[in-house]
Every structure is written in C-alpha cells, then in structure tokens.
Amino acid sequence: MKYTFFATAGRGLEDLVAKELQEMGIKDAKALRGGARFTGSLEDGYRATLWSRMASTILLSLSSFKADSNEAVYNGVRRIPWDEHLSLETTFAISTTSTRANLNTHFVSLKAKDAIVDQFRKATQERPNVDVENPDLAIQIHIDKDLTTVYLDLGNPGLHKRGYRVLSTDAPIRETVAASILVRGGWPELAKQGAAFMDPMCGSGTFVIEAAMMAADIAPGLGRVDLGFDRWKKHDQKAFSGLLQEAQERRDKGLETLGPIHGTDVAGPAIAAAKRNAEAAGLAHHVHLERVPLMNVRPPAPTGLVATNPPYGHRFEEDAAAVHYELGEALINEFIGWKAAIITGSKELGRELGMRAIKTFNVDNGPLRCIQINFDIQPERIFHERR
Numbered sequence: 001m002k003y004t005f006f007a008t009a010g011r012g013l014e015d016l017v018a019k020e021l022q023e024m025g026i027k028d029a030k031a032l033r034g035g036a037r038f039t040g041s042l043e044d045g046y047r048a049t050l051w052s053r054m055a056s057t058i059l060l061s062l063s064s065f066k067a068d069s070n071e072a073v074y075n076g077v078r079r080i081p082w083d084e085h086l087s088l089e090t091t092f093a094i095s096t097t098s099t100r101a102n103l104n105t106h107f108v109s110l111k112a113k114d115a116i117v118d119q120f121r122k123a124t125q126e127r128p129n130v131d132v133e134n135p136d137l138a139i140q141i142h143i144d145k146d147l148t149t150v151y152l153d154l155g156n157p158g159l160h161k162r163g164y165r166v167l168s169t170d171a172p173i174r175e176t177v178a179a180s181i182l183v184r185g186g187w188p189e190l191a192k193q194g195a196a197f198m199d200p201m202c203g204s205g206t207f208v209i210e211a212a213m214m215a216a217d218i219a220p221g222l223g224r225v226d227l228g229f230d231r232w233k234k235h236d237q238k239a240f241s242g243l244l245q246e247a248q249e250r251r252d253k254g255l256e257t258l259g260p261i262h263g264t265d266v267a268g269p270a271i272a273a274a275k276r277n278a279e280a281a282g283l284a285h286h287v288h289l290e291r292v293p294l295m296n297v298r299p300p301a302p303t304g305l306v307a308t309n310p311p312y313g314h315r316f317e318e319d320a321a322a323v324h325y326e327l328g329e330a331l332i333n334e335f336i337g338w339k340a341a342i343i344t345g346s347k348e349l350g351r352e353l354g355m356r357a358i359k360t361f362n363v364d365n366g367p368l369r370c371i372q373i374n375f376d377i378q379p380e381r382i383f384h385e386r387r
C-alpha cells in the first residue's frame with residue numbers, strides 16, 4: 001500500500017529534511033513550506049521516523065477533503081473508518097494547525113473529536129477516551145485554505161525526543177536544530193574522513209551526542225521510548241523490527257571507526273548532565289567529556305569541527321560579548337586548521353569572535369531567531385585590528 005507522508009520541519013529546514021529523506025532512498029521527497037512531502041510504503045514512513053535527524057515529526061495522511069466550515073470538517077473526519085485505526089481502549093488527541101484559513105483551530109479539533117466519538121458511539125454505544133498529555137494515537141489536522149488533511153502523527157511526541165536527554169542544563173539546544181547546524185557545518189562529510197569533533201561549551205552535551213550519532217551511523221530514533229504508532233491498529237511490527245535490527249547493526253559497525261568526539265564546559269553540573277545523557281545514548285565509552293574552562297581547551301586532533309552554542313541571553317548582552325570574545329581567542333590560539341559552526345544571537349555577537357565568516361544561516365532556536373556562522377579557522381581570516 002502506498003501512503004502519502006509529510007515530514008514537518010522547523011522554519012528554514014525544509015530543504016535539509018527533503019535532502020535527508022532522499023538520501024534515505026525516499027526519492028520523491030519534496031520540500032514545501034513547513035516540511036517535505038513524500039510517498040511510499042509504511043516501512044518508508046517508519047524509516048523516516050527512525051533515521052531523520054532534522055524533521056520535527058512524520059505525519060501519515062489518512063484523508064484530504066475540501067472543508068470551509070466546522071461542520072464540513074466534522075463530516076470529512078466522520079467519513080474516515082476510525083475503527084481501522086483505533087479501538088475503544090486506545091486513547092487519542094487531536095491538534096490542528098492552519099495556513100491561509102479562517103477556521104478556529106481549537107473548534108476544528110473539538111469538532112473532529114466529536115466526529116470520531118460519534119462514529120464509535122453509533123456503532124458500539126461506547127467511545128475511546130481523549131488523553132491530551134500522552135495519547136496512544138496523536139491525530140493532526142492541517143487546514144490550508146479550504147483543504148483539510150487529517151494525519152496520524154507517527155513521530156509523536158516529537159522526533160527531537162531521542163530518549164537520551166535525561167538531564168538538562170540552561171538553554172539546551174533542540175536536538176533537531178543541533179543536527180541541522182552540524183549538517184550545515186559540513187560534519188557528515190568530515191565525519192566520513194574520521195575527523196575530530198569538539199564542543200568547548202557543551203552544556204548538556206547535545207552537539208557532542210548528535211555529532212557522535214551522525215559519525216557512527218546511529219539512527220537518532222533508535223533510543224526513542226515513546227513511538228507514535230505502536231498502538232495503531234495498522235502498525236506493522238515486523239517491518240519496524242526489521243528496521244530496528246538493521247539500525248543496530250549499522251550502529252555496531254559505525255562505533256568501531258568513530259573518531260575523537262570531545263565536549264568540555266566550565267560548569268561541573270553541565271558536564272555531569274552531558275555524561276549522564278551520553279550514557280543514556282549508549283555513548284559513554286565513545287565520547288570524551290571533561291570540565292575545562294574555555295581558555296584551557298586544547299584540540300584533540302590537528303583538524304576537525306568545532307560546533308558550539310555560547311550563551312547569548314538577551315539580558316546579559318555584555319557578558320555574552322565577553323564570552324564570545326573569549327571563545328574567539330580560544331579558537332584562534334589553539335584551533336588553526338579547524339572548521340567551526342557557531343550558533344549565536346546576533347551578528348554583533350558573532351563579530352566578537354574575531355574571524356571573518358565563510359557562510360551564515362538564519363536558525364530558529366525555540367522562540368529565538370539566531371544565526372549560524374561557519375568559519376575556517378585560518379590566520380588570514382582573523383580580524384587582526386581587533387586583537
């Protein structure tokens with residue numbers, strides 16, 4: 001059976017997600033606003049939930065219909081044979097998003113819920129329950145103009161929940177965003193050559209873990225605890241088990257050739273959290289995490305990639321500038337020959353690093369609009385007048 005899927009993506013990540021899906025063998029993946037659409041078997045959809053590092057979730061389309069009122073949405077949702085998807089014991093939740101439409105998304109969700117409940121009641125006099133916090137099945141409705149699409153969310157509660165974030169520190173970066181920064185920083189190509197990786201302000205270790213998973217060919221979804229589809233009536237456990245087994249074999253092989261992956265931070269609790277998270281990711285013996293202040297950081301190899309997320313809190317602009325200056329000093333003094341991908345809050349803070357960028361990208365980091373700045377750390381790219 002051929003399904004239509006939509007891989008949702010953060011703003012600006014649509015092309016990266018489409019390319020990532022194509023590299024997985026999903027040839028017709030096409031970037032659209034908000035994500036990438038693709039068609040394929042259920043196994044293709046599962047593969048995307050297991051291997052996409054940058055998609056927010058993978059939606060499986062159940063039905064699409066024209067609807068310009070809440071009643072029309074109700075009728076369209078009611079036409080879906082829900083007993084093929086859930087039983088009376090299955091809990092569900094519905095959320096709705098819209099673009100270019102006038103319908104109130106909250107009311108649409110309520111109407112859609114009524115449609116499902118009424119369909120079950122009519123057939124059985126009973127109804128399945130709603131669980132907004134932790135549903136067995138998450139249903140997403142998207143309305144674009146007058147076209148309503150009802151999806152099953154295969155990646156609920158979100159593909160960024162890889163299962164390794166046991167402890168957090170201040171302002172951890174979202175896993176999917178960290179992965180996109182590594183991709184744009186050229187890490188997949190460098191990692192294939194066995195290059196070294198360093199995050200000298202690693203906090204809870206997100207970049208370190210994501211970089212190690214990419215380099216060791218570890219599926220980001222391998223450690224996910226909650227799956228969006230294991231209580232779905234059409235779930236194909238055999239297909240999913242096959243994918244899991246393949247991912248385990250690729251991980252075991254990938255870990256054999258992993259290059260040096262290091263994370264350091266000045267704060268003890270940050271390193272404790274990073275170690276705990278690396279352990280949860282099965283990487284405790286494969287990455288090096290140590291409490292070291294920036295000025296004492298030394299590269300683990302002659303070349304590699306630095307990816308980091310220095311503090312850029314808006315309330316402490318001056319402190320943030322000083323930390324950026326210090327990071328620039330550390331990179332210029334010790335990391336000549338390396339590349340760097342740094343996410344920061346503004347161009348002004350980026351200038352404090354003291355090097356000319358080779359490329360910049362806009363990045364949404366939660367509610368903050370940030371920039372990623374890529375550097376080749378070479379003597380000719382340093383602003384000598386500022387040093």
Ligand SMILES: C[S@@+](CC[C@H](N)C(=O)[O-])C[C@H]1O[C@@H](n2cnc3c(N)ncnc32)[C@H](O)[C@@H]1O
Nearest residue numbers: 172173201202203204206265266267293294309
């Ligand atoms: C925004 S957080 C990084 C969050 C991290 N990317 C994560 O996902 O958890 C910035 C980190 O920089 C560290 N830091 C600040 N000043 C530092 C310094 N001088 N040397 C080393 N680390 C420093 C902080 O302890 C904090 O963990």
